[in-house]
Amino acid sequence: MKLARFTVVFLLALAISFAQAQPAKKRLLCIGASKGFQHDSISHGMATLWKLGQESGLWETYIRTDTQLITKKKLGANAKNLDYFDAVFFYTTGELDMDEEQKAALLSFVRDDGKGFIGGHSAGDTFYKWPEYGEMVGGYFDGHPWTQPIRVIVEDRAFPATRHLPATFEVRDEIYQFRDISREKVRVLMTVDVTSVDLTKKGVKRTDKDFALAWVRQYGKGRVFVNALGHFNDVWDMPGMQKTWLEGVKWAMGLVPGDATPRPKPAN
Numbered sequence: 001m002k003l004a005r006f007t008v009v010f011l012l013a014l015a016i017s018f019a020q021a022q023p024a025k026k027r028l029l030c031i032g033a034s035k036g037f038q039h040d041s042i043s044h045g046m047a048t049l050w051k052l053g054q055e056s057g058l059w060e061t062y063i064r065t066d067t068q069l070i071t072k073k074k075l076g077a078n079a080k081n082l083d084y085f086d087a088v089f090f091y092t093t094g095e096l097d098m099d100e101e102q103k104a105a106l107l108s109f110v111r112d113d114g115k116g117f118i119g120g121h122s123a124g125d126t127f128y129k130w131p132e133y134g135e136m137v138g139g140y141f142d143g144h145p146w147t148q149p150i151r152v153i154v155e156d157r158a159f160p161a162t163r164h165l166p167a168t169f170e171v172r173d174e175i176y177q178f179r180d181i182s183r184e185k186v187r188v189l190m191t192v193d194v195t196s197v198d199l200t201k202k203g204v205k206r207t208d209k210d211f212a213l214a215w216v217r218q219y220g221k222g223r224v225f226v227n228a229l230g231h232f233n234d235v236w237d238m239p240g241m242q243k244t245w246l247e248g249v250k251w252a253m254g255l256v257p258g259d260a261t262p263r264p265k266p267a268n
Contacts, residue, residue: 025053025057025058025059025060026058026059026060026086026087026253026255027059027060027062027084027085027086027087028049028053028059028060028061028062028085028086028087028088028089028118028249028253029062029064029069029070029080029082029085029087029088029089030046030049030050030061030062030063030064030089030091031064031065031066031067031070031088031089031090031091031092032045032046032063032064032065032091032092033064033065033066033067033092033096033097034092034093034094035092035093035094035095035096035097036093036094036125036126037093037094037122037125038093039091039093039121039122039231040233041121041230041231041232041233041235041236042091044233044236045091045120045121045230045236046061046063046089046091047063048236048237048242048245049061049089049245049249050063052242052245052246052249053249056246058249058250058253058255059086059087059249059253062080062085066097067096067097067098067102069081069082069084069085070082070088070098070102070105070106071101071102071105072101072105072108072109073101073105081105082105082106082109082113082115085109085115086115086116086253086254087115087116087117087118087249087252087253088106088109088115088116088117088118089118089119089120089249090117090118090119090120090123090126091120091121091122091123091230092122092123092125092126093122093125093126094125094126095126095127095128095129095130096126096127103130103132103133106133107132107133107136109222110136110219110220110221110222110223110224111136111219111220111221111222112220112221112222113221113222114220114221114222114254115222115253116222116223116224116225116249116251116252116253116254117136117137117219117222117223117224117225117252118224118225118226118248118249118252119137119224119225119226119227119228120227120230121176121227121228121229121230121231122141122176122228123137123226124137124138124139124140124141124176124178124226124228125140125141125176128140134180136219136224137224137226138178138181138182138185138186138215138217138224138226139178139179139180139181139182139186139212140178140179140180141176141177141178142176142177142178142179142205142206143176143177143203143205144174144175144176144177144203145175145177145197145201145202145203145204146174146175146197146198146201147173147174147175147231148172148175148197149170149171149172149196150170150171150172150173150175150192150193150196150197151168151169151170151192151193151195151196152168152169152170152171152190152191152192152193152213152229153167153168153190153191153192153193154166154167154168154169154189154190155188155189155190155191155266156187156188156189158259159187159189159216159251159258159259160247160248160250160251160256160257160258161189161214161216161225161227161244161245161247161248161251161258162189162190162214162244163247164240164243164244164247165190165240165244168193169240170196171229171235171238172232172235173229173230173231173232173235174231174232175192175197175211175213175228176213176228177204177205177206177211178211178212178228179205181212181215182262183210183262183263183264183265184262185217185262186212186215186216186217186262187215187216187217187259187260187261187262187263188212188214188215188263188265189213189214189215189216190212190213190214190227190229191210191211191212191213191265192211192213194209194211210265212228213227213228213229214226214227214228214229214244214248216248216251216258216260217260217262218260223251223252223254223260224252225248225249225251225252227244227245227248229241
């Protein structure tokens with residue numbers, strides 16, 4: 001009897017010790033909301049981040065199609081607010097339904113609390129009437145002149161979200177160009193190889209031939225990771241791109257280090 005009791009106590013203590021040794025999972029709030037163009041891949045993109053969190057065991061994903069939880073206010077009926085999360089992901093378009101308190105809360109969540117903001121594909125096609133949002137994200141959507149196979153240049157092969165990628169790779173996607181983006185404020189990870197596209201095509205606005213596709217930045221105490229690829233479901237299914245999302249989310253949550261120091265465009 002004593003041996004049995006000792007065994008039970010020992011196993012219980014071992015289980016408690018093991019549980020305490022496991023790091024607590026992070027929490028990712030995924031927002032898929034459209035007030036402009038409707039992207040069919042929003043569901044697929046958010047499901048991919050849920051899958052990556054489950055498979056890695058690193059984070060729990062809370063998927064929403066509204067912005068109710070983006071607040072510092074206390075919410076009833078078991079609702080969470082931003083204090084509960086470690087990062088927020090936007091796959092969004094247009095002027096979302098957020099009041100001034102919610103907007104201030106999101107900026108503070110990243111800038112002051114040191115949390116993460118992650119922008120998927122069209123996050124830069126959001127909140128044109130709220131310039132502080134564009135400043136945090138790093139730029140605004142300014143058209144997509146190409147929907148075709150292109151060649152991507154991986155500028156930063158040391159950053160965790162892109163170190164696994166080859167120097168160049170090809171992808172068929174809807175390719176965004178951005179305005180108000182500055183290499184003095186963001187660190188570009190991936191860009192368009194302009195030899196793979198027609199720069200004379202209608203809608204091409206950038207005369208500097210600089211078309212960033214993914215970047216990171218420090219925003220106050222927090223971290224911002226943006227990846228504008230992913231208009232089509234199969235782009236989210238690419239193993240290399242899933243690894244990019246996995247490592248990008250980890251970096252935004254502060255789980256891995258990564259240099260986000262801005263730097264100029266490399267010389268050709």
